[in-house]
Amino acid sequence: VPSPLRLLRLANGKRCEFCLTSGTNHVRPGLGVFACWNCVVSGKQGRWNRGYSRNSGSSSSIKLTKAWKTSWVRYRKNPIYRTILSYSRVASNEYGTNHYFWSEHRCDTSGERVGPLVTWGDVDDLKGYNDQLKTAAAAKEAAAANSTVDSATTSNVAAADNGNDNEEEEEEAEEEAPSLSNGEWIEYYLTKNLNAPPKENYAEFNETFTNTVQMADRISREREELKKSKRDDKMQTKVSKVDKMLDDLKALINEPFRERAMKAYGKEKYLKSGMSSNQCMFLETPFINAWLAPYIKSPSKMTKKAMKEMAEKINVEIERIEKLLEMDFLSDDDDFEAAAKIFFRECYPDVEALYTCHSSYHGPTNMMTEEFVTLIQGGRFFGALCYLQTNNLSPILLVTEPSASLAQASKYLDETSLKKLAKIAWNQTNTSSRALFQDREDDSWAAEAFTAGHKFFGEAMTKVDKFGAWLEGKVDEDKRAAFLNKLVMSYWYFDDFMKEEDFEKIWKNNARLVRS
Numbered sequence: 001v002p003s004p005l006r007l008l009r010l011a012n013g014k015r016c017e018f019c020l021t022s023g024t025n026h027v028r029p030g031l032g033v034f035a036c037w038n039c040v041v042s043g044k045q046g047r048w049n050r051g052y053s054r055n056s057g058s059s060s061s062i063k064l065t066k067a068w069k070t071s072w073v074r075y076r077k078n079p080i081y082r083t084i085l086s087y088s089r090v091a092s093n094e095y096g097t098n099h100y101f102w103s104e105h106r107c108d109t110s111g112e113r114v115g116p117l118v119t120w121g122d123v124d125d126l127k128g129y130n131d132q133l134k135t136a137a138a139a140k141e142a143a144a145a146n147s148t149v150d151s152a153t154t155s156n157v158a159a160a161d162n163g164n165d166n167e168e169e170e171e172e173a174e175e176e177a178p179s180l181s182n183g184e185w186i187e188y189y190l191t192k193n194l195n196a197p198p199k200e201n202y203a204e205f206n207e208t209f210t211n212t213v214q215m216a217d218r219i220s221r222e223r224e225e226l227k228k229s230k231r232d233d234k235m236q237t238k239v240s241k242v243d244k245m246l247d248d249l250k251a252l253i254n255e256p257f258r259e260r261a262m263k264a265y266g267k268e269k270y271l272k273s274g275m276s277s278n279q280c281m282f283l284e285t286p287f288i289n290a291w292l293a294p295y296i297k298s299p300s301k302m303t304k305k306a307m308k309e310m311a312e313k314i315n316v317e318i319e320r321i322e323k324l325l326e327m328d329f330l331s332d333d334d335d336f337e338a339a340a341k342i343f344f345r346e347c348y349p350d351v352e353a354l355y356t357c358h359s360s361y362h363g364p365t366n367m368m369t370e371e372f373v374t375l376i377q378g379g380r381f382f383g384a385l386c387y388l389q390t391n392n393l394s395p396i397l398l399v400t401e402p403s404a405s406l407a408q409a410s411k412y413l414d415e416t417s418l419k420k421l422a423k424i425a426w427n428q429t430n431t432s433s434r435a436l437f438q439d440r441e442d443d444s445w446a447a448e449a450f451t452a453g454h455k456f457f458g459e460a461m462t463k464v465d466k467f468g469a470w471l472e473g474k475v476d477e478d479k480r481a482a483f484l485n486k487l488v489m490s491y492w493y494f495d496d497f498m499k500e501e502d503f504e505k506i507w508k509n510n511a512r513l514v515r516s
Contacts, residue, residue: 002032002205006112010034017108018064030093031065031102033114040065040093040100065093065100066120084126087186089196091116117196129189133180228274235276239267241299242280245307249292252311254318260355261285261318265364284357286369288314320376321368322351329381336450339400340393344385354388382443394419394426396450403457410461412468412484421488425457460498464488470503486513 002010009017013034016022022036031040042063068085075081084090085099092099101120107113118126178188190196250262263284270280279296283289291310295302302310325348330341348354357364367388375384386393397403398418403425407418429445429452464484471480487493493510500506 002114003112005110006108006114028093030091030100031115032091033064035064041067063103066103068092068099068101068120068123070097070099078127080127080130081123083183084123084186087183089190090118090123090126090186092118117190117194122194125193126186126189129193130180130185133178133185137180231274231276232271235271235274235280238276238299239271239280242296243267245295245299245302246292249302249307249311252308252315254315257318257351257355260352261288261314282365284364284366285355286365286367287317287373289365290370317373317376321354324376324381324384325351325354327381327385335400336396336447339396340382340385340446343393343396343399347389348385380443382446383440386443386446392423392426393446393449394422394453397422397425397453397457400450400454403454406458406461410464412464412481413461413488414481414485417485417488421460422453422457424491424494425453425460428452428456463498467497467503467506471507474507483510483513 010027013027014023015034016024016036016039017034018039019036022038024034024036027033028035028040069075070085085092092101094100101118101123102115104119104121105113106115178185187199191198246262246264250258253262264281265284266279266281270278279293281296283292291313295306327341327344330337332338332341354368355366357366372384372387375381375387398407403422410418413421426449429449468480468484471483475483487497487510490513493513496509497506500509
């Protein structure tokens with residue numbers, strides 16, 4: 001049992017008590033000493049050997065521990081080692097498959113023994129002691145089985161000298177070997193061979209330790225609960241401030257889309273998260289959310305002047321967005337622009353359609369991002385509308401000539417495949433939405449993509465019809481249409497189809513689509 005002074009030193013330790021150099025934050029598990037890991041496994045750091053050996057009483061010159069490896073053959077072949085290593089009073093510092101045992105018994109500078117009861121060498125001694133007990137038990141059973149002493153004679157002898165027998169029974173009881181079925185034999189070894197105190201001597205210490213741990217756990221829980229309560233109050237206060245800020249700002253936003261533009265979400269998720277540093281709510285309109293994000297994180301930054309300027313800034317952009325849908329910039333005399341006007345008006349019959357949300361990582365949001373606003377501010381109204389459609393105007397190809405007539409006259413492709421082919425055609429010169437607001441100065445790319453898309457669509461339809469005619473006699477009519485539709489719907493197969501001129505090779509490479 002460690003002395004009060006020893007416990008005090010362990011409780012307040014900050015550095016390794018052996019090398020006096022390395023910082024250590026806790027008592028080494030399984031060893032009960034304040035030692036850094038380098039001293040435990042190597043003993044090469046500084047004055048690691050300031051401990052004192054029990055045997056010589058002088059400064060020790062060996063490592064604090066020795067590794068007992070469970071990968072050794074003797075461990076695998078002798079299950080008794082598992083019993084020894086798992087016993088509660090056989091302590092070691094486990095790391096991976098190794099058990100680091102105290103290399104020898106040590107005392108500190110005051111003469112008090114430190115470290116575990118069992119050392120590395122005692123593990124094999126315990127195994128040998130167990131073998132001795134097993135041998136003695138086997139010999140006793142053999143002697144009992146071969147005994148030919150008459151039971152009646154034994155009874156007479158016992159009656160003649162009852163006193164002597166009682167003394168012999170007491171001696172036999174004292175010399176009786178410990179049980180092998182539990183840890184009794186290990187306790188016997190520790191007491192007789194290592195002069196270990198009996199378990200009863202630790203009762204008061206263990207009880208005090210258990211009570212202290214329970215008290216520490218209770219205090220820790222109370223602190224966590226108090227901390228959580230303060231954090232929740234802080235988060236709720238922040239949410240209330242942001243709600244008030246948004247309500248005040250909303251009152252300065254023009255109708256009729258005041259509510260839609262300033263609609264927020266995520267408050268409940270924030271309160272449940274327990275992360276007070278996160279943004280407590282988000283607005284469904286991305287560009288407004290981006291502008292207000294610094295103020296949502298720190299509502300105190302929103303002064304009256306800043307609020308007024310922010311409201312004016314938002315109102316200006318909302319007015320621009322409302323005028324965008326008038327689409328006066330699109331000419332009715334140009335086939336492409338006229339078709340685009342009809343398409344955009346079907347997609348956005350009113351301003352309300354712009355606020356239609358889709359799912360995102362944070363929650364519901366619409367497409368009116370800062371990039372969208374930048375396009376409008378730069379006078380690129382067509383690019384802004386195209387941005388809302390994720391840069392896909394392929395439906396326009398199917399309602400304008402010459403692609404419209406080709407689509408209606410298609411012998412093999414169904415509606416889904418025609419839409420897929422139109423999308424492939426639209427992307428021939430316009431493969432990335434980044435072109436809308438980074439790589440281009442104006443929206444002239446749209447007319448180029450329209451012209452190139454019609455050209456590619458016509459070439460593709462012509463080749464599909466020719467290949468379909470070539471397949472006559474090779475594939476049944478119903479399977480032929482299904483095969484060609486699969487060919488168009490698979491981007492990689494169709495890309496190879498458009499590049500390859502040899503129909504025989506195309507058929508050979510893609511015939512498996514008929515079977516699938």
